[in-house]
Amino acid sequence: MLVEKFNHTVIEKKWRSYWDTNNVFKTSQDRTKKKFYCLEMFPYPSGKIHMGHVRNYTLGDVIANFKRLNGFNVLHPMGWDSFGMPAENAAIQNKLHPKQWTLNNIETMKSQLKLLGFSIDWDREISTCDKSYYKHQQKFFIDLYKKGLVYKKESSVNWDPVDNTVLANEQVIDGKGWRSGADVIQKKLSQWFFKITKFADELNNSLESLNAWPEKVKLMQKNWIGKSIGCEIQFSLSDSAKKETLKIFTTRPDTIFGASFIALAIDHPLSKKYEKSAEFISFKEQCYKIGNTDEAIAKTEKFGFKTDYEAEHPFITNKKIPVYFANFVLMDYGTGAIFGCPAHDQRDLDFARKYNLEVLPVILPSDQNEKDFEIKNEAYVENGTLINSDFLNGMTVEQAKSTVIKKFEDSKKGLGKTTFRLRDWGISRQRYWGCPIPILYREDGSVVPVREQDLPIELPEDISFDKPGNPLEHHPTWKFTTCPETGQKAIRETDTLDTFVDSSWYFLRFCSSDNDKAGYATDDAKYWMPVDQYIGGVEHAILHLLYSRFFSRAISLDTEFVVTEPFTGLFTQGMVCHKTFKTEDGQWVYPEDVVEENNQTFEKNTKKRVIIGPSESMSKSKKNVIDPQSVIEMYGADAVRWFVLSDSPPERDIQWSDEGISGSYKFVQKVWNISEKINSIQEKKELVHEVQNDLDKLINKLIKDITYNIEHFHFNVAVAKFYEFINALSKILSDNEIDKEKYQSIFKQFLILIYPFLPHLASECWEKITKEQNLHCQNWPVFDEKLLIVEEINLVIQINGKKRAILLVKPDISEENLFNMSLDLDNVKKFTENKTILKKIYVKNKLINFVVTE
RNA sequence: GCGGAUGUGGUGGAAUGGUAGACACGUCAGACUCAAAAUCUGAUGCGCGCAAGUGUGUAACGGUUCAAGUCCGUUCAUCCGCACCA
Secondary structure, X not given: OOOOXXXXXXXXXXXXXXXXXXXXXXXXXXXXXXXXXXXXXXXXXXXXXXXXXXXXXXXXXXXXXXXXXXXXXXXXXXXXXXXXXXXXXXXXXXXXXXXXXXXXXXXXXXXXXXXXXXXXXXXXXXXXXXXXXXHXXXXXXXXXXXXXXXXXXXXXXXXXXXXXXXXXXXXXXXXXXXXXXXXXXXXXXXXXXXXXXXXXXXXXXXXXXXXEOXXXXXXXXXXXXXXXXEXXXXXXXXXXXXXXXXXXXXXXHHHHHHOOEEEEOOOOHHHHHHOOOHHHHHHHHHHHHOOOOHHHHHHOOXXXXXXXXXXXXXXXXXXXXXXXXXXXXXXXXXXXXXXXXXXHOHHHHHHHHHXXXXXXXXXXXXOOOOOOOOOOOOOOOXXXXXXXXXHHOOOEHHHHHHHXXXXXXXXXXXXXXXXXXXOOXXXXXXXXXXXXOOEEEEOOOOEEEOOHHHOOOOOOOOOOOOOOOOHHHHOOOOOEEEOOOOOOEEEEOOOEEOHHHHOOXXXXXXXXXXXXXXXXXXXXXXXXXXXXXXXXXXXXXXXXXXXXXXXXXXXXXXXXXXXXXXXXXXXXXXXXXXXXXXXXXXOEOOHHHXXXXXXXXXXXXXXXXXXXXXXXEOOHXXXXXXXXXXXXXXXXXXXXXXXXXXXXXXXXXXXXXXXXXXXXXXXXXXXXXXHHHHHOOOOOOOOOHHHHXXXXXXXXXXXXXXXXXXXXXXXXXXXXXXXXXXXXXXXXXXXXOOOHHHHHHHHHHHHHHHOOOOHXXXXXXXXXXXXXXXXXXXXXXXXXXXXXXXXXXXXXXXXXXXXXXXXXXXXXXXXHHHHHHHHOOHHHHHHHOOOOEEEEEEEOOOEEEEEEOO
């Protein structure tokens, strides 16, 4: 039989335009239906889509389709995270306006996403650089300002003195600006902050409720928030002149009797006293010289500067404790001051050894006795019993902590306190291509938010990048205005918002994307939120996800509908990797420029030898990228979708390979061929009962397997089950080419199951059988438990746990019979002869294990 | 340094404590063909054996169990996160 190939170019296009013109993926307004909000992290419009996008959106699309077929009202939208620095860099390089650059990219990428046949409701498309979006964001900013969740303070930033701009941490490479190469300096700037720390405890505690989040992500957020429970202690200080008090923070107040020094951060307020001291200045310089890479800091030796202060021990009268500035104490954590207990903290021990300070153990390990216990080069940080500690002696660490905190509180020398590692979120960016911060600085010095009716504060389009720095700052007129309330002259804030703000509420906007009055409508949010399934890269595990959790809480605070957790389910997918190619002189080569001759690889044009390197995540810098569009054109969207779902579990990295994609292509063709073969059956005779039964069982098993594996995100296993089914079906078919109706009824169920994966192919096959274009609105098939029962089982016979035979039996034969039957088998006899059977184990319908003497 | 994850054929990977290697790629053999491509069939962890079989095998070592890739302990390797956080 000659069948025409599945012509993906024509057929896939046909279905995309059918879905489009018939609004098949438009979100239903029916609010009586159970909802499902399926969201993938929206892309930054950088130019073209890459394989990572394809994988991300394919995963989401399977879920969205699956839920639709299961009767849910599904919200599956798409938008653009379209503010950000690359647009400005492109503008500078290509003399193209950031807006135009961005809009061009969006157009390209949208058309590419459409090629993949994703079931996206494009009517809800949003773009964060559009004023219809950022106007609401400005309103949120003002709301937060009024709620006291926004404030301005001096903070130090990475400043590139050549480009006159603030750099993000990742743009500072070895202490130099990534573009100018200039030494980056720390500059104090007045910047806006969101008070995310106000929510620190809640963000931390609420992680527990996120059952459908990967443990790994929760742990990363927990560590990032860094809650630590401890206590603040007031020490009395005295130098020759006067008495002062000093607050320190510790999580180990139980070790107070082992305190042998106090250490301050070098920029602690008390350093004022020494700012003219040459010795102190040189100490400070020594600290700064170490550099700011994290690793350098961690490996640096601990050293300090001794002050002439002495602190009084809170419980031991007349005990004086020396006070140092130390290079390992940070001003922005706790109070910027600690007490050191060298016996039970490694850093403190290193420091104490260097300056010959007392090392007094106060915690005794349970396996040691007090007389012999000694601290050598390692501090003892585990649990134990308190010793050398007056009223704490004999207690456990936990008891000692609570006892001593109570004592501090009673004597007003300290207070139980919890601190967090999490800092407030600095949101000012000295950049053009971002959301303007709606703030006016009036002539009289007052700072006021813009009135709501004056929103949006639009970005001017007539800007110039001729001068370095922020074009908003240089604009001849934009920032000069008058205050509408007082008529005073005023200057606009020229900083724009961090683009992480844009992505911290876009999921709410999707619920009400065309609402002009508000960022989102309560009714819409009540119905759609939270996002049931969120899918994206693990690189956003902390910042984006934490900011979103904060921002949605903050903006909905004191409203009728408070969004606590915006994403109930989270899935983080792995990256797409590909082999790397390099010439012998170290130049990266694009895969399509590599040619093979006589088992050697060469660069197409220069004929230079090419070395094939290890598979690494696709990146433009290594040129190991595959352009999705060209692959779609060659193999079709369905084959590409199939490829990114097969083989690797979605949470792991996947290796792109030419063999892999052609394998996927073959599968698409194979399904098509079987479909055509079924439809062309002429012989009207009915299949014999046994074969019908086999087919029923086959599809029934598939329904069970696919349902289970989609629900558990085992898409690679689902793919394998489809292969198994098609292999088995094709075998049965080639032996029994009769009874078209039976095969079609089986195949129709298969098409519903595979539609989420291969929507174009499945729809076409469906239409061929049913003459209908309605596969997308079928019901997900249900499996029948009765059909899962097998007539014959392979009962494994083990002797001492080793497989020795297989018994083909009907289920539910009595245990005793099975034992006798198996003991009759030759191979079983061989291993039981002259042995005593000590024990017989029977696992129903699975195996028998005879335990015999050796 | 601290925290976490992972380790299974030539490769990607399957496997509610119960037949390890499903499925796919690759390789080999065969069919079809003048030939090639495509397609189809079969084989494929390693050792021994003509075969039936049998030994061995899930990073290494040890333990629990009738039975361990799976549970527990120690070690090694790789990857990720945090990094002087008091």
